[in-house]
Amino acid sequence: MMKAFAVFVLLVATHPLCLLGQDSTRYHSRWQTNLAFGSYMPLTTLLKNTDTDYLLEFDDRTSYIQLINAAYFFRRHWGIEFNFQFSSSSGMQKRDERFQQLMQSRYEYNYYVEPSFSTQTLASNYFSDKVERSYLGLIYRLEYKRFFIYPKFSLGFTSFKIDRGIAFLKEKNSNQVLKVTYAPNERVKDFGTVALSAKLGYKLSKRIYFNIDFLLAHFKTDITITKTTTDLNTEEFQEEKTDYKKNIFTMSLGAGLVFVLK
């Protein structure tokens, strides 16, 4: 009995040690893909808490899902990786509603207000209003028996749309009507982005790893939104410009699964 127990203990104790000792799971993969989700948190914010914020299909704090990812290791330690992420937030989904509320509250004392966006998504879902991020990066691979860490330097784009807002203001007790338009300098903006990131995790099996992603990114915005208030009777108008020219630093934290393809 004692002998059988000793054999059992030996088997149980040595099996993980054998696994940790063997090198078969290190640096063997060439192609990987990674399904991940997480959150972006602002280090510097783009939004200004003003009416034009609602025109930006952007939020400083968003959730993301990484749907497209491919990594190719051309050397034992070096590889390249492409990522494509969608990110959104509940605030972004309510931009239209909040824009209308803001216009109502701002003008309703003197005017009947009819606000609208120029582009409304018919099939609205969580990612109908979204920020798209794509990165192409150089990975340095460090793998241990069970753990791994892949530091990465990436270049890419952060892209989002900017809506055109319109509101008709019918003056109370009067025939006068004003038209307020918010027009961006460009409807779709792609901002060059630099990112430093690290993917670290634990190898659940030879082909599936659990990973945590940490990323620091920077992009510089160059958005101008022009608010034009036109008296529709006289066609006289006033213009007011709002600039979003800022250095945006953002951080993301996510988790996912890495699938070793080959």
Added chain:
Amino acid sequence: MKAKKVLFFLLLPLLCDLLISCCKCDDSVTKHYSNDSISLINLDNTGSELIESGAEAIDKDAYGIRINLKLREIASSRLSPGMFITSAYATSCECPPPLEYLPKDSIVSFQVFTINDFDSGHMAGADISAYLKIYFNYNFLPIEESLSRFNSPRYYEEDFNSRIDLLLMTAPTLNVLHQFKVQITLSDGRVLEQLTPETELI
């Protein structure tokens, strides 16, 4: 060579007719309409939308006139088929509308006169057309710029009761009681004119 050119020009109308005949179009019916009569109603624009008003008093900054222009169908004709070839229904192309109403008599002038003294520059009987604008879907158009719109073809029978909303963009400074005369002169010499109901502009 010369004979080929002559032959080509001789056959050109046939070729054109062949192209036209390849269109799959329903027969187009062209009718004519005449501007028949007008009726006027005062408008109150104090709220979010224009409403017809029979009130004795209306805010002078939110006054308007609704003109109901009644049209009358007077004749019809069918579009003639091709000279040589009837429609082959082979393919489709830009077809004319199935029903088109063309104006028999166009509006040549559209004026609004004040019955009472309006302001120091416009005494009783003066033309105040420049003080009014045609309003539709948040658009303001000067009356004289809209004449072509009134004389445009119509495509539906519902268009036979045209509604024209005029808004008074300059308030009167003399008198409280006001009445206006709308006068539409047609190309055939007829004049359609009506008075608005009298109202106080306060």
